[in-house]
Amino acid sequence: MTTQKDRTVIVTGAAQGIGFAIAQSFIDNGDFVAIFDLNLEAAEEAATKLGHAKGFQVNVANEESVKTAIDQLIAERGTVDVLVNNAGLQYISPVEDFPVEKWDLLNDVMLKGPFLTIKHVIPTMKKQQKGRIINISSAHGRMPDAYKSAYCAAKYGVVGLSDVTALETAKHGITCNVIMPGPVRTELIEKQLPKLAEQDGTTVEEALNHHILGKQWMKRLLEPSEIGATAVFLASDGAAAITGESIGVTGGA
Numbered sequence: 001m002t003t004q005k006d007r008t009v010i011v012t013g014a015a016q017g018i019g020f021a022i023a024q025s026f027i028d029n030g031d032f033v034a035i036f037d038l039n040l041e042a043a044e045e046a047a048t049k050l051g052h053a054k055g056f057q058v059n060v061a062n063e064e065s066v067k068t069a070i071d072q073l074i075a076e077r078g079t080v081d082v083l084v085n086n087a088g089l090q091y092i093s094p095v096e097d098f099p100v101e102k103w104d105l106l107n108d109v110m111l112k113g114p115f116l117t118i119k120h121v122i123p124t125m126k127k128q129q130k131g132r133i134i135n136i137s138s139a140h141g142r143m144p145d146a147y148k149s150a151y152c153a154a155k156y157g158v159v160g161l162s163d164v165t166a167l168e169t170a171k172h173g174i175t176c177n178v179i180m181p182g183p184v185r186t187e188l189i190e191k192q193l194p195k196l197a198e199q200d201g202t203t204v205e206e207a208l209n210h211h212i213l214g215k216q217w218m219k220r221l222l223e224p225s226e227i228g229a230t231a232v233f234l235a236s237d238g239a240a241a242i243t244g245e246s247i248g249v250t251g252g253a
């Protein structure tokens with residue numbers, strides 16, 4: 001089975017980190033990527049680096065912002081073939097001290113965000129009776145970690161959203177799957193280590209081993225491109241029968 005080239009792919013949060021690597025993998029596959037990111041300057045810089053790409057300023061937690069960008073993209077490119085929900089952030093705190101506004105922010109970006117983008121791409125995917133939706137959850141979408149109540153709630157929640165989406169769209173040639181990455185070498189990991197160390201009263205290295213690598217079989221940070229490769233596979237014609245699945249790319253855990 002050959003996969004069509006020059007598809008229109010949305011990757012949210014693709015100005016940096018895993019999203020950028022996912023975008024790179026689709027570009028290497030011959031596709032066009034729309035980078036939906038809160039940070040327009042970084043999104044445009046990323047698009048210039050990637051080549052066949054364009055940056056859009058989008059707050060995935062805001063319906064108007066999501067709808068406007070998707071409408072503009074469809075006006076320019078005709079349709080959306082692939083949607084990758086990747087935008088995310090972390091906040092570390094024991095549950096009893098967790099600020100409500102941080103709870104709302106994490107769940108708005110990582111659970112409501114995927115709901116909004118899915119809601120607004122489905123009509124065009126249904127029209128062409130074909131589409132691929134890939135949601136980036138986390139190993140913490142099936143396994144808890146201390147101080148990450150909002151993150152885990154959103155990442156477990158996105159599995160439910162994906163399964164319902166897969167069920168509702170299966171008859172329309174659309175698949176919806178989840179990737180659950182383990183620890184990937186990005187800013188998101190680097191930024192949380194000092195906070196984890198402070199909460200536990202340990203060194204940053206001890207926090208890395210205890211919270212991040214201690215439970216992982218390969219004992220290494222994953223490369224962002226390893227998540228990109230899985231996303232491209234799930235969006236390929238060869239993966240047409242894979243839907244409603246959650247696939248760990250964890251290094252074992």
Ligand SMILES: NC(=O)c1ccc[n+]([C@@H]2O[C@H](COP(=O)([O-])OP(=O)(O)OC[C@H]3O[C@@H](n4cnc5c(N)ncnc54)[C@H](O)[C@@H]3O)[C@@H](O)[C@H]2O)c1
Pocket residue numbers: 012013014015016017018019036037038039058059060061086087088089109110136137138139180181182183184185186187188189
């Ligand atoms: N890094 C890891 O080890 C790891 C592991 C498992 C899962 N993940 C998940 O992978 C995804 C990407 O993580 P990363 O490490 O590359 O993070 P990152 O912090 O490097 O990048 C996140 C991107 O999302 C964008 N973003 C944040 N809020 C947004 C919003 N409201 N609207 C649009 N864009 C927004 C940021 O501007 C940034 O470009 C996240 O969903 C994260 O939870 C990461």
